[in-house]
Amino acid sequence: MTSTTRTVAVKLSEVCRFFGDVKAVDHVNLELFDGEFFSLLGPSGSGKTTCLRLIAGFEQPTSGSIQLHGVEVSGVPPYDRDVNTVFQDYALFPHMNVGQNIGYGLMVKNVPKAERETRVQDMLDLVRLPGMANRKPSQLSGGQRQRVALARALINHPRVLLLDEPLGALDLKLRQEMQIELKSIQQRIGITFVFVTHDQEEALTMSDRIAVFNLGKIEQIGTPSEIYERPTTRFVAGFVGTSxxxxxxxxxxxxxxxxxxxxxxxxxxxxxxxxxxxxxxxxxxxxxxxxxxxxxxxxxxxxxxxxxxxxxxxxxxxxxxxxxxxxxxxxxxxxxxxxxxxxxx
Amino acid sequence: MMRSETTAPLGLKIATGMVLLFLHFPLLIVVLYAFTTEEASFTFPPPGLTTQWFGEILDRQDFWEALGLSLRIAVVATLIALILGTITAAAIYRSKFFGREAFSLMVILPIALPGIVTGIALRSAIGLSGLTFGYWTIVIGHATFCVVTVYNNVIARLRRTSQSQIEASMDLGASTFQTFRYIILPNIATALLAGGMLAFALSFDEIIVTTFTAGQQQTLPIWIFSQLSRPRDRPVTNVAALFVIAATFIPILIAYRFTRDTVE
CATH class of the missing domain: 2.40.50.140 (Nucleic acid-binding proteins)
Incomplete structure (x- = not known):
């Protein structure tokens, strides 16, 4: 992979996010490329989720710069950013059916109803939930809700998709199926996925590259084999696999x-x-x-x-x-x- | 521990029955004597039943004026409470600022304070501000405690609404207004309804604060109270009380239903 010729999708430079005395994100530098499956891996409280929320716009950095495709986005609200998020608890709207949930992003942008319906259908096909448009979220299984959340986040054609531990609530078998499916969807649509997880095996399985977080800082960035075979810090050596x-x-x-x-x-x-x-x-x-x-x-x-x-x-x-x-x-x-x-x- | 399967012991059943009777027997008396054929004194059992008092109240202009005034006050006070209560709840829920808890307590205080304290305070404040006592001063007085019921219902619902739904909406491109319109409002709709119903019921039968904030007007509760000194009209008063019971009981029942149904 020749990183020099690839477009930088997300760039964090010296980004800090402090909550009072807590340094949730502490001088983080990151460069993610277009079409990359990038994982932020770390234990809970390591700053990986805060980092994701900074990219989404739910949090503003205390200092530092965040760029999306070369444009500075510090201070830009979430609805004006070309990124979408799959939430850990899926955050489906309980009062809307599956079709309305998926079409929400188009509805608020006043996309005509006919086009909206076609695109919702396309998304349902993409996540393999055809014919489910009229179900309520409460009538779906965990795996199906996960797919709806994914479809809803993808319908706006974001250039970067942020996923906050999206498989955390699923049982092991379903989780492994969804890992493969997520990866294949990512390869089909070819956009950048930023994937937050605390599960090192999941990160190794799915990612093109991984950033290992600890105490708000990045310990190491590399491909799964680099991270596993050549850990550079004691933390990485112990957190990813055993050493x-x-x-x-x-x-x-x-x-x-x-x-x-x-x-x-x-x-x-x-x-x-x-x-x-x-x-x-x-x-x-x-x-x-x-x-x-x-x-x-x-x-x-x-x-x-x-x-x-x-x-x-x-x-x-x-x-x-x-x-x-x-x-x-x-x-x-x-x-x-x-x-x-x-x-x- | 769930023990709903087993039946309660007899002693508990009797005790429960006694408590309910103690609470609601006076209401039954009011209902019963709205139909009595006797004019002045209460003898038990009533010598006969009649609906003539319902006809008689139709001719009582003062009753209809009082009822109309109470309704107009309750509706406007509820509207004010819905707007202010929702805005306050949203502000308290969304932002963190110094003295937030104290502020929250101050919002709830009017309903915790004895009505007479609120009444005296309002009377002095209105007197100082130079407003004339009348319809609007009563509305303001009622709004102070109606806001609380709306605020409490809305903030409880907001706290149960997952923050990520709001974030998801913004993430998908919805403006702040659209997020309110499509996500927050449907989530708090039943809380608003319940809070509004309670506010309406509270306002409709309020007498203490009303006494302090009214001018010459008679709301329905004040009218009923004044009737007590005229024993010959007692059955008419009981009929009026029936109206009050209906007007407050039905909203409270509806409010209860809506707050009981948990939004999943």
Whole structure:
């Protein structure tokens, strides 16, 4: 992807939003491109939703600049911005039926009734709810409400769609279906999706790029594989997937260089104590303290001689849980799996 | 704990019946003696039943004037309350400012204060301002406590309306006015109706504040009160009281229905 030739859809420069003493968004810089599926990932209270609301116009920045397609929008009300939002609670209008809900954006802009009805039909087809126009929101299932909220937000043909944890209320199965469907709708209509979630797996599954938020700041921006394979901070290494964090003396002994490192548990393999070590590999010996069988894979907690613990995940390829608790093993991993991270929290 | 399936013990049923009887027996008396054939004194049971007093009240010009005045006051006071109450509720709901809670309390105060305090306060204020006591001073007096019922109903409904609906409307391109017209108003419509009905009922049978803010006018409650010193017209008074019961009871029933139906 050549980012230089792509149009910038949303640009946040040094954006802050403070609520009294609380720095909800703290000097955030972001550049989202046209047609990108971009996730804002972070725990609750990390500022990701506030960031979305700043782009939507429900909040105004304390300082900094927000641009939509090159136009400064600080101070512009939500109804004059070319973005639409899918709300966490869907925010469907209970006194209107599905058709009226979806057509609301056209109705307030005085689009003639005939055109409105065709476009509502198109939207119902897009979200695969044909023939539902006359239902009331209360007669719909959670997944169907979700689709109505999506259709309603898309009918104005926004250039950027903001989604605030839209799948949070759905059960796992429906959630996974909607993830695929959202992604396919996004690819079909080709607009920018800004997707807020606290679910790292969801972010990895759907996104072109991810920004990881913590305490109002962005910790790291990158593609899902960059975020997962090369976390740059301790927070990202721990929040997206799990990591072994090595620091201090033990880190220097194991990796050969000073600093703080993150090692993904699945990058480490368990071998016999006497096994030879190939070039470019790190190794450590220890005793298995715990074996947790998880079906698809098994998680081992290995106590190293140097005093640290390492978590190792092995796929259950042939037999399950071959290594018993208490047995002595050797752990090996490639030196490139030692990811240096900043030492901070 | 839901115990609606089980029936209440007999003692509780009797107690409930007694309380209801205590509360509503006087009303039954009024209704009953509106039909009595006796003119002056109450003997129980009434010696006979008649509808002649309904015919007699038709000829009482002073009754119709009082009824008309009470209706005109109640309607205008309710309208004022609907407008001011809604605006106040919207302001309190939407904005955060220093002294917001105190302001909210001050809005509710007129209904919590004894009517006589409100009455005296209004009488001095109106006297100081140089207004002549009459129709409009009564309307102003009634509006002070009618605003409260509308305000309370509307703000409770606004607090139950999800903020994201309003945001969704703005997000989809609706102006502030359109959002009010298409989203907020339908959401608070039944609250307005209920608040308005209560306001109407409150105003219609109000006597204390009215006594302090009226000039020579007689509203229906004042008229009824003045009739008590004329024992020969007692059945006529009871018929008038029936009108008051109907005019206040029906709106309150409707208001109850609307506030009970929760908007999902």
């Amino acid at each position: 072994n964090i090595l620091s201090g003396k033990i880190a220097e002994i194991l990796t050969g260089s000073p600093g703080t490192f993150a090692i993904r548990p699945e990058k480490i393999r368990i071998v016999d104590v006497g096994a030879p070590l190939a070039d470019g590999m790190c190794s450590a010996e220890g005793k298995i303290r715990d074996v947790i069988y998880l079906g698809m894979h098994t998680r081992y907690l290995v106590e190293l001689e140097g005093g640290a613990d390492l978590t190792v995940v092995e796929q259950n390829l042939e037999t399950s849980a071959v290594n018993a608790r208490g047995s002595r093993v050797k752990l090996v991993w490639h030196t490139s799996s030692n990811r240096p991270i900043s030492a901070g929290a």
